[in-house]
Amino acid sequence: MTETDASTASLRAEVRDWLEDSWDPELSVDEWWRLVAEAGWTAPHFSVEQGGRGLERRAEAVVRSTFASFGALRPPGGLGLLMAAPTVLTHGTTEQIDRLVSPILTGQAAWCQLFSEPGAGSDLAGVTTRAERDGDRWIVNGQKVWSSMAMGSDRGMLVARTDLGLPKHEGLSWFAFDMDQPGVTVRPLREMTGQAVFNEVFLDDAVCQAADLIGSPGDGWRITQTTLFFERTGIGAGGAHSAFPGPGTAGGMLGLRAGDAAKWEPPVSKLTLGYDDVVRLARAHGCNTDPHVRQDLARLYTFSRTGSWNALRGKAEAERGTGGTVANVGKISQTRIVKTAAHLAADILGADAMLSGADGVDGGVYSEAVVFSPASSIYGGTDEIQRNIISERVLGMPREPNPDKGKPYGEVLRGRAAGRPGDA
Ligand SMILES: Cc1cc2nc3c(=O)[nH]c(=O)nc-3n(C[C@H](O)[C@H](O)[C@H](O)COP(=O)(O)OP(=O)(O)OC[C@H]3O[C@@H](n4cnc5c(N)ncnc54)[C@H](O)[C@@H]3O)c2cc1C
Numbered sequence: 187m188t189e190t191d192a193s194t195a196s197l198r199a200e201v202r203d204w205l206e207d208s209w210d211p212e213l214s215v216d217e218w219w220r221l222v223a224e225a226g227w228t229a230p231h232f233s234v235e236q237g238g239r240g241l242e243r244r245a246e247a248v249v250r251s252t253f254a255s256f257g258a259l260r261p262p263g264g265l266g267l268l269m270a271a272p273t274v275l276t277h278g279t280t281e282q283i284d285r286l287v288s289p290i291l292t293g294q295a296a297w298c299q300l301f302s303e304p305g306a307g308s309d310l311a312g313v314t315t316r317a318e319r320d321g322d323r324w325i326v327n328g329q330k331v332w333s334s335m336a337m338g339s340d341r342g343m344l345v346a347r348t349d350l351g352l353p354k355h356e357g358l359s360w361f362a363f364d365m366d367q368p369g370v371t372v373r374p375l376r377e378m379t380g381q382a383v384f385n386e387v388f389l390d391d392a393v394c395q396a397a398d399l400i401g402s403p404g405d406g407w408r409i410t411q412t413t414l415f416f417e418r419t420g421i422g423a424g425g426a427h428s429a430f431p432g433p434g435t436a437g438g439m440l441g442l443r444a445g446d447a448a449k450w451e452p453p454v455s456k457l458t459l460g461y462d463d464v465v466r467l468a469r470a471h472g473c474n475t476d477p478h479v480r481q482d483l484a485r486l487y488t489f490s491r492t493g494s495w496n497a498l499r500g501k502a503e504a505e506r507g508t509g510g511t512v513a514n515v516g517k518i519s520q521t522r523i524v525k526t527a528a529h530l531a532a533d534i535l536g537a538d539a540m541l542s543g544a545d546g547v548d549g550g551v552y553s554e555a556v557v558f559s560p561a562s563s564i565y566g567g568t569d570e571i572q573r574n575i576i577s578e579r580v581l582g583m584p585r586e587p588n589p590d591k592g593k594p595y596g597e598v599l600r601g602r603a604a605g606r607p608g609d610a
Contacts, residue, residue, distance in 0.1 A: 194248055197241070201227070201252040209258040211445020218444040219262050219293035219433070227253075228261040228291045229271065231501075236275055236283075237291045243419075243501045244494060259448040262293030262433035265335065270297040270343050272416045274362065277401045277409050286341075286362050296434025298339035299417075300330045300363060300387060301410070307332075308571050310345070311355045311407060314599065315389060317346035319403075324348070324361065324394040326369070329386065334565075336372045336385040338436040339365050344394070345410050348403045350596030357595055358406030360413075362398040366436075369393060379457070379557050380542065417566045418513035418520075419500035457558045459527040461490045464534070467552070471534050482530045489526060493519045511580050514572040521563040528552075528559035 208221055222228055223237065230245040232238025239245070253260045271290045274282055289295035306312040315328025326346055336342065342363040349357035365372070369392030374382035401409050432439060439447055464486060468474040474483075496516040503512055531552045532539040542550040563569040577583040590598045 197245060197248050198252045201249055202256060205253065205256045205258050209256065211443065211448065213444045214440065215259065215293070215442045215444050215447050216440040218259055219440075222261045223288075223291040223293070228293070229267060232271075232275070237288065243497055257448060259444045262290075264290075264296050264433050265299055265343075266290040266295060266297030266341070266433065268420045269299065269413045269416045270341070270362070273343065273360070273409060273413045274400060276412050277360075277405070282362070282397070282400065289340075290433070293433035293440065294435065295340045296335065296338055296432060296437050297341045297343060298333050298336040298365070298385075298387075299413070300333055300336070300342040300344040301413075302332045303329060304331055308568055310410070310567075311358065313345055313347060313358065315344075315346045316350075317344075317348050317359060317361065317394060319348070319396075322396045324396065324399065326361075326363070326389045326392040326394055328389050330389070331384075331386050332375075333372075333385045333387045334383050335432070336365065336387050337374055337382075338432065338434060338438075340434050340436060341365060342387070343413055345406050347595065348406070350599070351594045352404065353592050354590065354595045354598065355407040356404055358410070359403045360400045360406040360409040361394045362400060363392075363394050364398070367392060377558075379554050381554075414567065415500070415504065415513045418517040418572075419497050419504075457555060458524045458562070459531055459552070459555045460523070461486050461527070464527050464530050467531055467534055473534055479530070479534065482526070482533070486523065486526045486530060489519060489523045493523055511576050514567075514575045517566050517572050518569050520566075521569055524562035525559045528556045532556050 204225060204227070208225070210218070213221070219228070226232075226234065226237060226239040227249050229237060230239040230241045230249050231243045233240050250260045267290055271287045274286050278286065286295075290297065300315075301310055301313070303313050303315060305314065313328075315326065315330065317324040317326045324346075326344070328346065330336075330342075330344075333342070342365050344361040344363035345358055346361065347357050348359040351357070369390050371388040371390070373386045373388070375384040375386060376382045377384060434440075461483070465474065465483060468476075468479055468483065473479045493516060496512055496519055500512040500516055535547055535552055538547050539553050539556055541547070542553045544550070546553045574586075578585050590601075
């Protein structure tokens, strides 16, 4: 047994002992998640002072799978845990950490990411949503798009432009934005999976309290890099480990009986498949001895292990404060994992992979994963953008020319509106 296997087995045993003593299906989800957070199981990879148990990054997946195999409701997941909590822990004040991170760990608050706009996706620093200071609050106007799970979110990680007089990357700020207010309109967008996870978010004179600005005005781009780093390293480890169960007051789970909520957990993670899911599927369909399937499984295993190691390297970089490009490599490796797993599942199922919903195998989770898989090379920054970053920052290749560099962004936008010579 390797050292890693031994430490995983010992962690599983520790979690099982705790569950033997603590799991009570009669508790409400709210009560159960508070107990889980108090014991540090929601984010075991956070330090003890931050509400975790100071374990390695991979401990989170081990803990969650042990909860599931025991039959207990897993700790709350979601984008708050994946991205907002580590961002606030890195850049927030003690008051902000106490107020914003603890509701994420206890599952009281669900977060969405309000970054992309109709004209600013890959070019994220080009956001034009404005936040203007008005006494002890900020007034926000603009539009966000592709905001996953914004419909059920209590807060948003908002990047907005607070100073048009500064160059593009310098006039941005990062807010812990309250979604439950009159100036916010959330409209769902239907995807080819049939679900409406995405949303458009319209912000019309929405209000953000000054206390919810993370860092200083103009610090937004630096803080956004932290959020993206945790997004890329999180998903680089192999997928949506924290997508279920959904937290938050609007998510509707808090008042349920924990034992009932535990039974609803999907048999495999929704939307993205991992190595274990596909092995289980191959066994169930009797093709785990097929040499072609085994070859592809070996490839998927290799990608998955490399992805996990990259995530560990990313965490080590973050701890050293060197935040390098491992996250970008990890993001590309995640695309390979998600696409390879989905294609392999489709190969194993044959024509049955085309059946969705109740007609499909295991409620259509595999067909859903197949149609979702193209998204993996887009979310968290497209693969092309990751390659650009790696080529410029690691390989030292020349940067793309940028004639707007150093100009106040308001001037750049006015230039665009007026149309430059040569613009179509
Ligand atoms: C499943 C999913 C969930 C998402 N969730 C969220 C969310 O919760 N919050 C949020 O804010 N956003 C979210 N997004 C949006 C995502 O971040 C953007 O879609 C992504 O950044 C790309 O931006 P875009 O769609 O505007 O494409 P564009 O930026 O318009 O890019 C179009 C194409 O051009 C390529 N391209 C663009 N610029 C370059 C360049 N300089 N060099 C080479 N190629 C280039 C891109 O790679 C891409 O292939 C999500 C997307 C998906 C698919």
